[in-house]
Amino acid sequence: MPAMAGIIDWGCHIAKHRLPLAILSGKPAGGGPERSLAWADEDAVTLAVEAARQALDGHDRSEIDLLAFATTTHAFEEKQGAALIAAALGLSTDTRTLDIGHSLRGAVEALLLADDAIRSGRARKALVIASDCRMGAPGSALERNGGDGAVAFLLGSTDCTATITAHAAQSEEIVDIWRRSGDRFVHGWEERFTSQYGFLEPSTAAAAKLPAAADDARRFWATSAPDQRSSATLARVLKANGDTMPTPLCGTVGFCGAAHAPLMLAATLELAEAGDEIAMLSHGDGAEALLLTVGKSAEKKRFTDSLTTRIPVSSQAAYRRARAIDPGEYPPLDDQGISATIHYRDRAEDLRLQGQRCSCGEPQFPKGRVCIRCGKKDNFTPEDFAERTGSLVTYTLDAFFPSPNPPTAVGIVKVENGPRIYLQVAELPGKEPELGMELRFVFRRIHDVGKRPNYFWKAVPAGRQG
Amino acid sequence: MSLKDKVAIVGVGCSQFAEHWSKGSEDLIVEAVFEAYEDAGIEDASRQIDAVFCGSLYSAMGPVDVSDALKLTKPVTAVYNYCATGTETVRAACMAVAAGVYETVLAVGYDKPKDRGVSGPSVSFRGVRDIPATPAGWFSFLCAPYFAKYGAGREDLAKIAVKNHHNGTLAPKSFLKKEITVEDALNARMISWPFGLFDCAAQTDGAAAVIVTRADLAKNYPSQPIYVKAITSHCSPNPHTDPDHDFLRWKATEYAAADAYRMAGIDDPFNQIDVVQLHDCFTMTELVSYEDLGFIPKGAAKEHIASGTFELTGELPVNTDGGLKSFGHPTGATGARMIVENVLQLRGKAGARQVKGAKLALSHNIGGYPTGCAVSILGVE
Numbered sequence: 001m002p003a004m005a006g007i008i009d010w011g012c013h014i015a016k017h018r019l020p021l022a023i024l025s026g027k028p029a030g031g032g033p034e035r036s037l038a039w040a041d042e043d044a045v046t047l048a049v050e051a052a053r054q055a056l057d058g059h060d061r062s063e064i065d066l067l068a069f070a071t072t073t074h075a076f077e078e079k080q081g082a083a084l085i086a087a088a089l090g091l092s093t094d095t096r097t098l099d100i101g102h103s104l105r106g107a108v109e110a111l112l113l114a115d116d117a118i119r120s121g122r123a124r125k126a127l128v129i130a131s132d133c134r135m136g137a138p139g140s141a142l143e144r145n146g147g148d149g150a151v152a153f154l155l156g157s158t159d160c161t162a163t164i165t166a167h168a169a170q171s172e173e174i175v176d177i178w179r180r181s182g183d184r185f186v187h188g189w190e191e192r193f194t195s196q197y198g199f200l201e202p203s204t205a206a207a208a209k210l211p212a213a214a215d216d217a218r219r220f221w222a223t224s225a226p227d228q229r230s231s232a233t234l235a236r237v238l239k240a241n242g243d244t245m246p247t248p249l250c251g252t253v254g255f256c257g258a259a260h261a262p263l264m265l266a267a268t269l270e271l272a273e274a275g276d277e278i279a280m281l282s283h284g285d286g287a288e289a290l291l292l293t294v295g296k297s298a299e300k301k302r303f304t305d306s307l308t309t310r311i312p313v314s315s316q317a318a319y320r321r322a323r324a325i326d327p328g329e330y331p332p333l334d335d336q337g338i339s340a341t342i343h344y345r346d347r348a349e350d351l352r353l354q355g356q357r358c359s360c361g362e363p364q365f366p367k368g369r370v371c372i373r374c375g376k377k378d379n380f381t382p383e384d385f386a387e388r389t390g391s392l393v394t395y396t397l398d399a400f401f402p403s404p405n406p407p408t409a410v411g412i413v414k415v416e417n418g419p420r421i422y423l424q425v426a427e428l429p430g431k432e433p434e435l436g437m438e439l440r441f442v443f444r445r446i447h448d449v450g451k452r453p454n455y456f457w458k459a460v461p462a463g464r465q466g
Numbered sequence: 467m468s469l470k471d472k473v474a475i476v477g478v479g480c481s482q483f484a485e486h487w488s489k490g491s492e493d494l495i496v497e498a499v500f501e502a503y504e505d506a507g508i509e510d511a512s513r514q515i516d517a518v519f520c521g522s523l524y525s526a527m528g529p530v531d532v533s534d535a536l537k538l539t540k541p542v543t544a545v546y547n548y549c550a551t552g553t554e555t556v557r558a559a560c561m562a563v564a565a566g567v568y569e570t571v572l573a574v575g576y577d578k579p580k581d582r583g584v585s586g587p588s589v590s591f592r593g594v595r596d597i598p599a600t601p602a603g604w605f606s607f608l609c610a611p612y613f614a615k616y617g618a619g620r621e622d623l624a625k626i627a628v629k630n631h632h633n634g635t636l637a638p639k640s641f642l643k644k645e646i647t648v649e650d651a652l653n654a655r656m657i658s659w660p661f662g663l664f665d666c667a668a669q670t671d672g673a674a675a676v677i678v679t680r681a682d683l684a685k686n687y688p689s690q691p692i693y694v695k696a697i698t699s700h701c702s703p704n705p706h707t708d709p710d711h712d713f714l715r716w717k718a719t720e721y722a723a724a725d726a727y728r729m730a731g732i733d734d735p736f737n738q739i740d741v742v743q744l745h746d747c748f749t750m751t752e753l754v755s756y757e758d759l760g761f762i763p764k765g766a767a768k769e770h771i772a773s774g775t776f777e778l779t780g781e782l783p784v785n786t787d788g789g790l791k792s793f794g795h796p797t798g799a800t801g802a803r804m805i806v807e808n809v810l811q812l813r814g815k816a817g818a819r820q821v822k823g824a825k826l827a828l829s830h831n832i833g834g835y836p837t838g839c840a841v842s843i844l845g846v847e
Contacts, residue, residue: 342593350594362709366595372703394713396606397659400586401599407656410603412706412713422706423595432659435610446594456595 005118006160006295007153008125010266011054012306013047014253015039015133015148016427017322019313021251024144026316035254037313038133038148040322040404041426041444043453044073045081047150048131049088049443053387054302055127055152061089063156065123066096068113070106070130070258074099075453077181085129087351088443088455090384096123104224104284106130107151107262108167111280111290114155115164125156132257137185138325142177145227146186147254149306151263161269161298162278166291168209170202174285177226195230202287204237210291213243213277217293220272221245222264223281226255243279246271253307258282267303269294311427321404338450348382353441353457355419356380363419383418389462390415390439395425397432413439413459427460438462468729472564474684474691475844477506477677478806483641483793486671491525491578492535494673494799499536499574502675507688515677516568517541521555521575523548523797524582532574549601549747549833550699551575552674552801553840557697559678569680575802576673586657586669602658602666604835605748607705609660611713612754616765620660623749624651625771627664630746630785633778634792636819637807641670642792665749670794674802676809692809695826696729696843698722704835716751718839719758719832726828726841727760736761736782739843740824741811743804745832746789755830756784759841778819786811786819797833804829805842812846 017037020029038047048069056064067089069082082097096117100106107130114126131150136142176198177188188194203223213219221238225231225248235245246267249260256263261282268278276294281287313319320326346366348354355365358380362373365385370377395411409425411433424446425433439459446456479501481494508514518540520529527534529542545555552575559573586600613619628648634640646664654663684691700721705711723735732738744759746752753767761782762770770776776784787793787807790800808827810816825846832839 338594346593346595365707372707372709394607394610396603396609396661397656398600398603398606399656400602400658407659412607420707420709433610435614454594 003119004157004160004163005115005155006163007269007292008156008159008161009055009059009154010269010302011051011057011152012263012266012303013051013054013150014256014263014306015042015047016309016311017313018310019319021144023313023316023319029312029314033251035144036147036149036256037319037323041446041458043075043445044071044131044133044150045075045084045453045455046443046445047133047148048081048085048129048152051131051150051152052085052089052127052129055154056089059154061091063125064091064095064127066114066117066126067091068098068100068110068126068128070100070110070128071132072101072104072179072258073133074101084351084455087347090352090354090386104258105282105288106258108280108282108288108290111153111164112167118155118157125154128153128155130259130262132259134255134257135185135323137187140185141191141227142186142188145250145255147249147256147260149253149256149259149263151259151266153262160295162292162294164290165293166211168206168289170206170209170286170288172202172286174198195227199224199226199230199283200234203234203281203283206287206289207238207279207281210279210289217275217277219243219277219279220268221279221281222261222268223248224255224261224283225250263303270298270301270303273297324404338452338454350456352384353386354382354384357383363415363417365419365421385415385418385421386441386457388416388418388441390418390421390441390459392425392433392435392437392439393420394435395433409433411459423456424458425460426458429461469560469564469697470695470729470731471693472681473560473678473694474681475676475694475805475809476679476684476687476689476691477502477508478809479503479505479675480639480803480806481673482639483670483672483796483803485580485641486578487580489671491531491576491671491673494578494671495532495535495574495576498576498673498675499572502572502677505689506677508677511536511538512540515540515570515572517543517562517571519543519545519555519559519562519571519573521545521551521573521798521802522577523551524577524579531576547699547833547838547840549745549795549797550801550831550838550840551798551833552803553697553805553829553831553842554699554801555798556676556678556802556805556842557699557840559676560694560697563678563680569683571678573676573678573802574673575798575800577796577798578671579669579796580671600658602661602748605751606658606661608713608716608754609750612750615714616768618753618768620652621648622768622771623660623665623753624648626746626749626752627651627791629777630789630791633786633819634788636817637787637792640788640792641668641794642788661748661750667747667790668792668794670796672794672796672799672803674799674806676802676805690813692812692844693847694842695845696726696841698725698729699838699840700725701838704837706835714764715754715758716832716836716839718836719755719830722839722841723759726843730843732843735759735828739782739826739828741786741808741821741827742782742784742829743786743789743807744784744830745800746785746791747795751832752784752789759828759830778821783821786816786821801829801831801840804831805844808844812844
């Protein structure tokens with residue numbers, strides 16, 4: 001039974017689209033504060049998958065025995081997000097999967113659970129993902145202050161960058177910020193009240209319960225930051241002890257809900273050196289604090305890469321269309337829901353981009369019973385293509401297909417050492433794709449037919465992740 | 467086995483193609499079939515027609531649409547092969563006659579898409595990843611690779627639209643009777659790059675009917691009989707997954723044409739065939755079909771578009787009635803409508819759009835992703 005547990009690796013995926021806040025009040029974009037924004041084909045689950053793929057880069061996925069997903073914005077009230085994410089990551093069906101919902105501080109509990117599972121020997125490795133898409137009502141402060149992002153941590157018992165050394169909780173019943181079942185937007189009570197009693201007081205109370213910093217150790221704080229003023233106030237309190245609090249992302253990324261403090265933890269891991277301490281502090285119906293000790297400095301800069309990978313949003317209309325804020329002329333496609341039995345049969349193809357290879361060598365997607373090359377039946381081995389690159393064979397820009405982000409780029413993509421796949425192309429840098437351009441695959445919410453989120457992969461230009 | 471010269475067409479009919487807000491499929495079927503009855507001199511269909519083949523993509527009821535409309539209670543068979551349905555319906559009728567099962571058979575192609583409340587074709591929703599799926603999206607996949615390899619572009623596509631709009635003004639039963647310019651086509655709103663609105667077939671309702679009989683009985687009918695030299699169908703791999711596709715051609719057309727030429731004994735299609743109706747669902751489909759049907763070498767379409775080879779006054783007139791561009795594409799009707807036009811051309815009855823002295827006529831349908839193609843070759847002897 002390993003006594004040791006800790007964070008081995010991590011991945012960050014701040015939504016790439018960045019909305020200049022000036023646009024929300026009808027002014028020109030021009031270089032001011034902005035927030036991150038999940039686009040029409042993204043949600044908490046797709047951001048989570050992207051962050052997890054980074055965290056798992058170069059690691060053996062078969063050792064992951066536990067996946068915990070912390071979010072307040074999963075699309076379903078009943079139906080797990082973690083099982084869906086595990087399927088998209090191609091994890092074993094033996095993996096324990098759970099969602100931790102309803103709270104902005106779920107990531108703290110998810111990290112503790114993973115730590116416990118590894119220490120107790122119940123899991124060899126564990127994946128903890130926090131992801132949220134924060135939507136306030138149009139015109140509200142919560143709309144301006146929100147952000148969308150995800151972070152994933154891979155925990156294990158060897159080769160750890162940081163280990164959890166202490167935990168403190170402060171539970172409070174308070175109706176400060178809430179979203180009822182069926183609500184689209186987050187609501188809040190008066191801001192001076194929510195800031196003081198929902199954020200500052202429980203945060204400082206939980207912080208005070210942590211042990212004092214070890215001799216000579218620098219202590220960094222990775223905290224929630226619901227808005228600029230509140231986080232500045234909290235920073236003053238924490239810095240009074242001589243501690244350090246990195247820039248809290250207000251006005252660049254915005255407050256990413258349950259993912260915010262753990263995103264700050266990843267940011268801090270990339271700053272810290274061996275011997276430093278990091279205190280992660282998450283609020284919501286109280287607050288929780290987690291103390292980590294850094295064992296070595298990080299080599300990768302996943303947080304910085306994610307922060308600087310940006311697609312500027314050019315207009316309020318594009319934002320409102322992508323997030324379906326305005327009612328459309330036609331009702332959403334509700335009656336033509338995808339057959340659940342077809343969804344079930346196709347889940348390996350749809351969620352992990354699994355095709356197959358015939359014993360004759362021919363790769364195929366989707367799976368069929370008869371080989372297109374040799375004509376033999378059922379001589380196949382399954383093969384996952386999501387982590388490969390591909391090249392563009394041909395394309396069109398379809399303006400006829402109903403889309404919140406028209407025109408829809410569609411292409412045939414030749415997978416490296418794999419088959420051709422017919423799918424959507426996204427995030428093209430110019431107006432038109434180029435034949436032969438190198439692409440990678442991303443997991444996206446491709447449409448909401450049946451008023452359900454429907455997930456499949458799209459191809460995006462290759463290059464750095466994020 | 468060959469169908470050559472075993473079957474003759476003795477009657478044809480075609481409804482007006484239009485957005486028929488005030489007519490149902492029953493009206494269109496009756497208009498087309500009674501015109502074919504008259505052409506064939508049929509006065510008592512229940513005695514003179516032995517069986518009916520019915521082609522439709524959108525029908526909810528199937529061949530009962532036809533038997534109910536015509537009050538013709540004969541053996542009825544539904545035929546369906548995407549956009550090639552019309553030619554397939556006639557092919558099925560020809561095979562039944564050639565096999566000796568029936569003497570005289572009615573083939574009816576029809577569709578009524580304008581009752582669905584959408585302006586274009588349906589966008590299908592089956593499984594999660596099937597989307598988006600629009601015909602314009604599928605058929606446009608040839609454009610980027612073809613343009614890159616052979617230097618053609620949107621202007622060449624536009625000239626095809628201009629030609630077919632012009633031919634449509636000369637066909638009484640066409641839907642669009644409006645000349646357009648290359649600029650009109652280039653400036654129209656984009657449907658699926660590089661197809662603008664004028665690169666796409668219109669969407670209409672229509673029906674067309676063809677009556678076939680044994681070749682040796684054809685002289686008993688009043689109108690000039692037209693003989694089936696070949697009628698073939700071929701499938702290709704799905705281009706979306708075909709590991710070998712070069713996106714410079716549609717293989718289904720090449721395969722079906724090769725079969726048709728073999729059946730008809732044609733070795734120089736450009737010089738032997740006099741008039742062509744081909745499947746211009748989108749302008750690019752017409753462009754590659756010039757090549758895929760073997761009229762000109764691969765890559766030569768651009769120069770032949772520039773020189774007017776396929777215009778009404780050119781060496782090989784294509785889509786003399788304006789094609790799908792002007793008639794629209796009520797899916798089941800289209801292939802049958804093409805055969806009606808070729809019969810009129812071969813009889814010398816095509817009015818202002820008549821190709822002088824036409825002896826051999828080809829028609830072509832392609833559909834699916836595309837995956838299926840049907841070709842007919844008709845002759846006067």
